[in-house]
Amino acid sequence: MEQFSGKIAIVTGGASGIGKSIAEHLVRYGATVIAADLQFKDTESSTDKLEKCYLDVTDAEAVRQLVENVVARHGRLDYIFNNAGFAIGSEVRDMNVEQWQRIIAVNLQGVINGVMAAYPQMIKQQSGHIVNTASLAGLIYQPVINAYSTTKHAVVAHSMGLRLEAQQFGVKVTALCPGYIKTNIYNAAVSNNVANDAFLKLIPFPMLELDPTVEKMLAGVAKNKALVVLPAYGKIVYALHRISPALANLLSKKSLGDWRKVRN
Numbered sequence: 111m112e113q114f115s116g117k118i119a120i121v122t123g124g125a126s127g128i129g130k131s132i133a134e135h136l137v138r139y140g141a142t143v144i145a146a147d148l149q150f151k152d153t154e155s156s157t158d159k160l161e162k163c164y165l166d167v168t169d170a171e172a173v174r175q176l177v178e179n180v181v182a183r184h185g186r187l188d189y190i191f192n193n194a195g196f197a198i199g200s201e202v203r204d205m206n207v208e209q210w211q212r213i214i215a216v217n218l219q220g221v222i223n224g225v226m227a228a229y230p231q232m233i234k235q236q237s238g239h240i241v242n243t244a245s246l247a248g249l250i251y252q253p254v255i256n257a258y259s260t261t262k263h264a265v266v267a268h269s270m271g272l273r274l275e276a277q278q279f280g281v282k283v284t285a286l287c288p289g290y291i292k293t294n295i296y297n298a299a300v301s302n303n304v305a306n307d308a309f310l311k312l313i314p315f316p317m318l319e320l321d322p323t324v325e326k327m328l329a330g331v332a333k334n335k336a337l338v339v340l341p342a343y344g345k346i347v348y349a350l351h352r353i354s355p356a357l358a359n360l361l362s363k364k365s366l367g368d369w370r371k372v373r374n
């Protein structure tokens with residue numbers, strides 16, 4: 111992971127889960143990290159190598175100012191991890207417009223705000239790497255997490271198209287598409303008409319340990335992979351959706367059936 115050494119990186123959603131682990135790993139690999147999150151207060155303790163700052167990724171101007179400030183102080187920006195996000199478990203019929211607006215604002219517009227702030231600087235440098243946290247849910251079609259999956263598909267589409275455009279400017283783009291990882295996202299998730307603990311019990315795969323999974327994702331970033339899909343079940347499910355959508359739909363219908371058994 112020596113290529114992260116001496117680099118300057120912004121990580122959004124850096125106060126918890128995947129973002130926190132990415133930030134800590136990058137510091138261990140020798141990078142200087144600016145972790146940005148709604149949960150950080152202005153007075154949050156920072157060190158030379160790990161700065162913590164308040165940021166709402168839905169605020170495009172604040173994201174732009176953060177990038178400008180980092181470049182002014184550090185001279186460049188090597189990585190931006192657009193990672194902040196949250197989940198909603200819900201059938202579409204139970205969603206309201208405000209929930210749609212919020213999840214699109216954070217999970218999709220939040221990523222785009224990071225790209226629009228960092229990409230011009232990276233073009234100027236003729237170097238840099240944009241890493242967007244999508245999800246396995248951004249590669250397959252699933253009922254019950256439709257809103258979440260919709261935003262993650264958009265993040266994958268955005269990332270893959272941008273990767274082609276950015277290549278000419280020496281800028282790399284990667285989308286992270288992990289399966290289920292043990293973080294706070296499931297406790298923090300909104301679930302409509304199903305108790306949160308019942309929602310958690312419906313998750314069809316064992317939860318991945320956070321730090322080893324983040325290490326593997328960062329190894330994929332270091333290799334400049336377009337998509338980092340993991341673990342093995344993620345690769346199999348993704349392949350199944352491409353090879354046999356009909357079979358994949360049968361599995362998805364089973365998940366929907368299980369959800370409806372516990373829906374109020």
Ligand SMILES: NC(=O)c1ccc[n+]([C@@H]2O[C@H](COP(=O)([O-])OP(=O)(O)OC[C@H]3O[C@@H](n4cnc5c(N)ncnc54)[C@H](O)[C@@H]3O)[C@@H](O)[C@H]2O)c1
Nearest residue numbers: 123126127128147148166167194195245290291293294295
């Ligand atoms: N945990 C999983 O199983 C999993 C799987 C695939 C993808 N993901 C994605 O990984 C990313 C990180 O999720 P996590 O599992 O670490 O969850 P988490 O809840 O532990 O961390 C998410 C962080 O994002 C921050 N955040 C939320 N809205 C924000 C905003 N508007 N501005 C700034 N920060 C904001 C939260 O405060 C929190 O610290 C998300 O995009 C999520 O969709 C998670």
